[in-house]
Amino acid sequence: MGKLLMVGKIDPFDMFKYIADGRRAFNRTRVALQAVSKSSSYPVGLTPREEIWSLHRLRLYRYVPRVPVEERRSIPLLLVYAVITRPFIMDLRPGKSFVEFMLDRGFDIYLIDWGEPGPEDKTTSFDDYAAEYLPRAIRRVLADAGADQINLLGYCIGSIIALQYAALNPDGPVRNLVVLTAPVDQSAATDSKFSVWLDERWFDLDRVVDGMGNLPTVWIETAAQMLKPVANYVGAYLSLWERAEDPKAVQSWQAMHRWVHDGIDLPAETFRQWVRDYVRGNALLTGEHVVRGRTIDLKEITIPILNVLAEFDHIVPSAQSLHLADLVGSEDVQTEVLRAGHVGVMSGKHSKSFLWPLVADWFGERSED
Amino acid sequence: MSSEEPTTSGPLEVLREASARALDVAGQVAEQFVASEGFSSVVSRAANAVLDIVTPLRRGVNQLAETASEWTNIPTRGQVVELASRVNRLELILDDLDVKTDEVLKLLDGEVADGRQD
Numbered sequence: 001m002g003k004l005l006m007v008g009k010i011d012p013f014d015m016f017k018y019i020a021d022g023r024r025a026f027n028r029t030r031v032a033l034q035a036v037s038k039s040s041s042y043p044v045g046l047t048p049r050e051e052i053w054s055l056h057r058l059r060l061y062r063y064v065p066r067v068p069v070e071e072r073r074s075i076p077l078l079l080v081y082a083v084i085t086r087p088f089i090m091d092l093r094p095g096k097s098f099v100e101f102m103l104d105r106g107f108d109i110y111l112i113d114w115g116e117p118g119p120e121d122k123t124t125s126f127d128d129y130a131a132e133y134l135p136r137a138i139r140r141v142l143a144d145a146g147a148d149q150i151n152l153l154g155y156c157i158g159s160i161i162a163l164q165y166a167a168l169n170p171d172g173p174v175r176n177l178v179v180l181t182a183p184v185d186q187s188a189a190t191d192s193k194f195s196v197w198l199d200e201r202w203f204d205l206d207r208v209v210d211g212m213g214n215l216p217t218v219w220i221e222t223a224a225q226m227l228k229p230v231a232n233y234v235g236a237y238l239s240l241w242e243r244a245e246d247p248k249a250v251q252s253w254q255a256m257h258r259w260v261h262d263g264i265d266l267p268a269e270t271f272r273q274w275v276r277d278y279v280r281g282n283a284l285l286t287g288e289h290v291v292r293g294r295t296i297d298l299k300e301i302t303i304p305i306l307n308v309l310a311e312f313d314h315i316v317p318s319a320q321s322l323h324l325a326d327l328v329g330s331e332d333v334q335t336e337v338l339r340a341g342h343v344g345v346m347s348g349k350h351s352k353s354f355l356w357p358l359v360a361d362w363f364g365e366r367s368e369d
Numbered sequence: 370m371s372s373e374e375p376t377t378s379g380p381l382e383v384l385r386e387a388s389a390r391a392l393d394v395a396g397q398v399a400e401q402f403v404a405s406e407g408f409s410s411v412v413s414r415a416a417n418a419v420l421d422i423v424t425p426l427r428r429g430v431n432q433l434a435e436t437a438s439e440w441t442n443i444p445t446r447g448q449v450v451e452l453a454s455r456v457n458r459l460e461l462i463l464d465d466l467d468v469k470t471d472e473v474l475k476l477l478d479g480e481v482a483d484g485r486q487d
Contacts, residue, residue: 120453202413230396
């Protein structure tokens with residue numbers, strides 16, 4: 001007993017303090033367990049919005065403006081999020097919402113929610129997202145806003161869809177494009193775990209796609225968690241326990257936990273195309289990707305682009321999007337590297353003080369009539 | 370107690386520091402492990418083995434369900450999925466039609482406005 005108490009220079013007369021520490025630890029554990037059990041119903045995406053259009057599973061929302069009409073910007077901004085997770089990461093909770101921030105800066109914000117695919121969507125591919133759904137959504141936004149130009153913001157795979165659209169429609173209505181963590185050049189990050197896992201030497205793509213149909217969200221979630229297994233499966237919960245006495249930190253954790261575990265299935269053909277054409281074939285760069293009979297050529301894109309990458313991104317290594325400026329035809333390309341991870345780039349501690357004002361100012365400067 | 374000694378050196382603090390160090394090391398080792406070709410190969414083989422069992426089973430169950438649906442004269446899953454796909458395609462066609470209607474209305478509005486000016 002005496003030996004145990006001497007560990008780490010423990011003073012045996014501090015027993016009352018140790019008991020208090022023990023009670024604190026117990027309390028933290030209780031709060032943390034409650035937080036975990038309630039996180040799936042934690043309220044997220046609370047900024048008021050209205051659905052202005054829907055097509056099959058897709059929903060197009062317009063956020064209710066927060067500034068008087070004379071202070072609003074004339075060019076609407078459409079948020080294009082990835083097809084494998086829910087877009088409320090951009091509107092996580094009041095005070096921690098990119099959408100809220102942009103509304104306060106006078107932007108007219110629209111959001112595409114791709115929806116959860118059903119079995120009938122197994123043939124939906126990137127071509128459909130870039131050449132069928134996005135153009136229609138853009139047309140609806142323009143009609144709703146009474147505008148003839150639009151700003152786009154793509155995040156993760158959403159930025160690939162936005163880039164594809166911009167390449168297919170060089171004379172289209174897109175005035176400016178912001179891409180966040182865009183996985184453009186798959187050959188640039190040789191250490192990407194996804195590339196290793198999906199290597200054709202062992203990963204039988206057709207067998208998986210034909211056997212599974214749409215890729216279940218649990219597969220996607222597990223793969224994402226396995227990129228950093230200890231940090232995600234253990235560290236995340238320890239981090240909650242450490243901050244359990246701070247209600248705001250607990251709420252923040254719950255919102256993020258809900259987002260991480262609230263994914264959606266990926267249409268079978270989208271997954272097949274992603275692995276075959278992009279991860280293995282790097283088709284966006286090799287010029288081998290043909291959409292509706294037209295080859296995607298990034299050099300066709302001449303609009304201003306803000307390319308934001310995350311230095312510690314383990315899902316889309318920053319090298320994959322670092323050289324976007326050399327790949328597109330635009331003369332006005334600004335590249336910003338944020339000291340954050342893939343998700344932290346939008347909702348981390350630097351987001352509100354750096355990324356959100358940067359995006360607002362960048363769009364603002366380039367959206368003058 | 371001298372001022373140089375840590376003030377929060379209770380058993381929990383010691384445990385916490387030790388676990389943080391252990392987690393750091395375990396995290397690095399685990400990341401290297403999951404990035405290895407051996408891990409990828411084993412996981413893929415396991416997935417293939419699961420699919421080898423699950424796919425025929427699922428096919429069999431689907432076949433059984435289809436047969437049962439036919440006997441009881443209710444739509445099969447395949448038919449419902451096919452119907453949903455057709456509705457989806459129909460939605461796209463209707464949306465195209467909507468675009469064309471808007472264009473026609475715009476042209477008509479323009480002509481009406483021109484007529485008023487004349």
